Amino acid sequence: MSATSATVSGDGANNGRRKAPRFLLPVGIALAVVGVIALAYWWVVGRFIQSTDDAYLQADSVTVAPKVSGYVTDVYVGDNAAVKAGDPLVRLDGRQYQASLDQAAATVDARNADIQRAQAGIQQQHAAIEQAKAQLQVAQVAARHAEDEVRRYAPLATTGAESGDQMSVLLSNRDQAEASVTADHAALDQAQAKIADLNAQIAQARAQLEAATASAKQAQLDLQDTLIRSSMAGRVGDRTVRVGQYAQPGTRLMTVVPVQSIYLTANFKETQIGRMRAGQPASLRVDALGDTELHGVVDSFAPGTGSEFALLPPENATGNFTKIVQRVPVRIRVDADEQTRKRLVPGLSVTVDVDTRVQPASTSGNHG
Numbered sequence: 001m002s003a004t005s006a007t008v009s010g011d012g013a014n015n016g017r018r019k020a021p022r023f024l025l026p027v028g029i030a031l032a033v034v035g036v037i038a039l040a041y042w043w044v045v046g047r048f049i050q051s052t053d054d055a056y057l058q059a060d061s062v063t064v065a066p067k068v069s070g071y072v073t074d075v076y077v078g079d080n081a082a083v084k085a086g087d088p089l090v091r092l093d094g095r096q097y098q099a100s101l102d103q104a105a106a107t108v109d110a111r112n113a114d115i116q117r118a119q120a121g122i123q124q125q126h127a128a129i130e131q132a133k134a135q136l137q138v139a140q141v142a143a144r145h146a147e148d149e150v151r152r153y154a155p156l157a158t159t160g161a162e163s164g165d166q167m168s169v170l171l172s173n174r175d176q177a178e179a180s181v182t183a184d185h186a187a188l189d190q191a192q193a194k195i196a197d198l199n200a201q202i203a204q205a206r207a208q209l210e211a212a213t214a215s216a217k218q219a220q221l222d223l224q225d226t227l228i229r230s231s232m233a234g235r236v237g238d239r240t241v242r243v244g245q246y247a248q249p250g251t252r253l254m255t256v257v258p259v260q261s262i263y264l265t266a267n268f269k270e271t272q273i274g275r276m277r278a279g280q281p282a283s284l285r286v287d288a289l290g291d292t293e294l295h296g297v298v299d300s301f302a303p304g305t306g307s308e309f310a311l312l313p314p315e316n317a318t319g320n321f322t323k324i325v326q327r328v329p330v331r332i333r334v335d336a337d338e339q340t341r342k343r344l345v346p347g348l349s350v351t352v353d354v355d356t357r358v359q360p361a362s363t364s365g366n367h368g
Helices: 002-044 095-159 164-224
Strands: 049-058 062-064 070-075 088-092 227-229 234-237 254-257 263-269 281-286 293-301 327-335 349-355
Touching: 049 327, 095 164, 263 349, 281 327, 327 349
Parallel strands: none
Antiparallel strands: 049 263, 049 349, 062 254, 070 088, 088 227, 234 254, 263 327, 281 293, 281 349, 293 327
């Protein structure tokens, strides 16, 4: 009995060893098929996909700061509020700028009055010139008459037919008439010269008017700048302004973030951008959105690696050198619907996959 049992037991073990490869063979075949498929996928697709998790959402935010100084009287927006371009954000006390504007306007009125007065003086001076010309003509007539009298009575005085006293009177009248002509000539010249003086006064008043007008415009701009408006649509962030605060020109009051224009900056290694071109599609996975996959398009490449724009660029020509793989910032345009964009904010981390198999015809020759 024991020998028979041992024989049966030995045959069972041999059968088990013969049956084992039958189970392993399908598994091995399946693994080989999976490996071949994986290798084929890598060869056809995977080796062309460039990935990085060194990517962050960004937006061209605008810092809101006043152009003029003053105390804050009103703040029209709250934290994280949505604003449109042109919406009022902050108002400063504008009473001093209103006073400056009123003073500049008064100066403009005064300069206009100076011009009008000088122009009226020119009209009056033209009348004075005509009067001086008439007086000169009268004096010239009188001088000619006196000269004729002297010529007519001079022969008579020589022969004794006319007294010497009468001749002396005629000579005196002639000299007075000639003096009157000279005086009227001077008066006419003075009246005509006054026109040039009045024209110079007008030119000076107009120059002063231009300066006063420029001051009035500046005062008007300063008054308008007391109301600070948003230059773009977006959301308010980092609001530090409060009512009663004294604001200096250039003081940061808040930031407007154009969340509707968010883009992605992905920092790829220099060894990854050889086949990368603008226009290639990209798959995006934002950490904050879980497994949601977004799509994008490569937009442009930075003109240098990130280290070139660092505050302290590396100096590789000194001391020992250790090669470090550099990274090139690549800008990617994000394609997302309105609801998804509301959840995207600058600074979020993103994982990016760029399919370099696509070679856009218009940009096939340009890359980072």
